[in-house]
Amino acid sequence: MKILFIGDIFGRPGRTIVKDRLPELRKAHSPDLVIANCENAAAGFGITPPLAEELFDLGIDVMTTGNHVWDKREIIDYFQMADGNPHSPARRLLRPANLSPGLPGWGVYEGQKNSVAYAVLNLQGRVFMGSNDDPFRYVDRLLEQVKAKIVFVDFHAEATSEKVSFGWYLDGRATAVVGTHTHIPTADETVLPKGTAYITDVGMTGPYDSVIGVKKEQVIERFLSGMPARFESAIGDVRLCAVVVECNDQTGRASRIERLMVR
Ligand SMILES: [Fe+2]
Ligand SMILES: [Fe+2]
Numbered sequence: 001m002k003i004l005f006i007g008d009i010f011g012r013p014g015r016t017i018v019k020d021r022l023p024e025l026r027k028a029h030s031p032d033l034v035i036a037n038c039e040n041a042a043a044g045f046g047i048t049p050p051l052a053e054e055l056f057d058l059g060i061d062v063m064t065t066g067n068h069v070w071d072k073r074e075i076i077d078y079f080q081m082a083d084g085n086p087h088s089p090a091r092r093l094l095r096p097a098n099l100s101p102g103l104p105g106w107g108v109y110e111g112q113k114n115s116v117a118y119a120v121l122n123l124q125g126r127v128f129m130g131s132n133d134d135p136f137r138y139v140d141r142l143l144e145q146v147k148a149k150i151v152f153v154d155f156h157a158e159a160t161s162e163k164v165s166f167g168w169y170l171d172g173r174a175t176a177v178v179g180t181h182t183h184i185p186t187a188d189e190t191v192l193p194k195g196t197a198y199i200t201d202v203g204m205t206g207p208y209d210s211v212i213g214v215k216k217e218q219v220i221e222r223f224l225s226g227m228p229a230r231f232e233s234a235i236g237d238v239r240l241c242a243v244v245v246e247c248n249d250q251t252g253r254a255s256r257i258e259r260l261m262v263r
Contacts, residue, residue, distance in 0.1 A: 001116050001150055001249055004031035006060075007241040008180050010040040010206025010213035011233030015054065017240045018205060021262050022058055029244045033113045035120055037154055037180045038093070039065035040206070044213050044233045046071025047093075049078040056089045062109050064122040066156030066181050067130055069095040069105070079105040087111060096124035096156055098138040110148055116249045117148035121174075125157025125166070125181075136169055143173055149252030152245070153177045160186075160200050167198035175252045176245045178202050183212035185241045185261065195253030197245045203261065209236030239263050 038055055041047040046068050082090035097107020110119045121142055123135040151174045157163050163179040170177050172194025185203025192198050204213055211219035214231045222229045239261055246256040
């Protein structure tokens with residue numbers, strides 16, 4: 001199986017470049033499965049049900065999120081729309097699994113593509129992040145329940161040390177561990193010795209003439225003044241950042257990871 005994973009889609013610029021360039025990425029890489037982190041799809045902050053539908057309509061199979069998942073409250077209703085249908089679009093939108101117990105939504109999706117079973121897991125780190133549960137022990141518990149051999153993990157975290165540790169921790173137990181959240185791609189993509197594809201951060205799909213997606217003047221002003229400020233999506237230098245992971249259908253082991261940046 002070949003999996004295309006698109007990093008944090010930021011605002012309209014991010015959504016537009018996915019719409020414009022996904023067809024040619026499909027042609028060039030023939031992915032069986034397309035996954036994308038969409039926590040910043042709505043002007044940088046969260047995702048709304050219509051935007052989720054818009055992205056699913058582009059042929060994204062599963063979407064992950066992160067700390068921004070609740071920024072648009074309407075997404076709670078969307079999670080509730082899944083209502084017992086294990087494969088509805090609403091069920092294929094994930095939020096980090098290791099948040100407080102009982103919250104709406106799911107952090108794991110198990111499905112099939114071309115008769116091959118796969119699982120997508122979304123977890124969030126703890127270093128410089130919210131007060132979520134320990135992702136290390138939490139992922140152990142999740143993996144006990146997952147039946148698929150192909151297990152794709154979006155680890156939404158800030159600190160490189162926590163992300164690199166998580167990759168090593170899951171080596172041989174996940175097909176891929178890819179980092180999201182920092183919006184800056186790292187050049188450390190590799191297949192770890194026991195067959196887990198790893199990258200510390202896939203990078204943002206959005207405007208790079210910015211501070212991680214936001215108009216740079218607004219962020220600089222906030223650093224200078226310490227005052228709360230309105231943050232708006234930037235527009236310039238839009239790039240799509242992604243990785244392609246290739247793995248064995250029977251064992252789930254990764255054989256290759258390629259980093260992509262499309263302008
Ligand atoms: Fe993000
Ligand atoms: Fe984030």
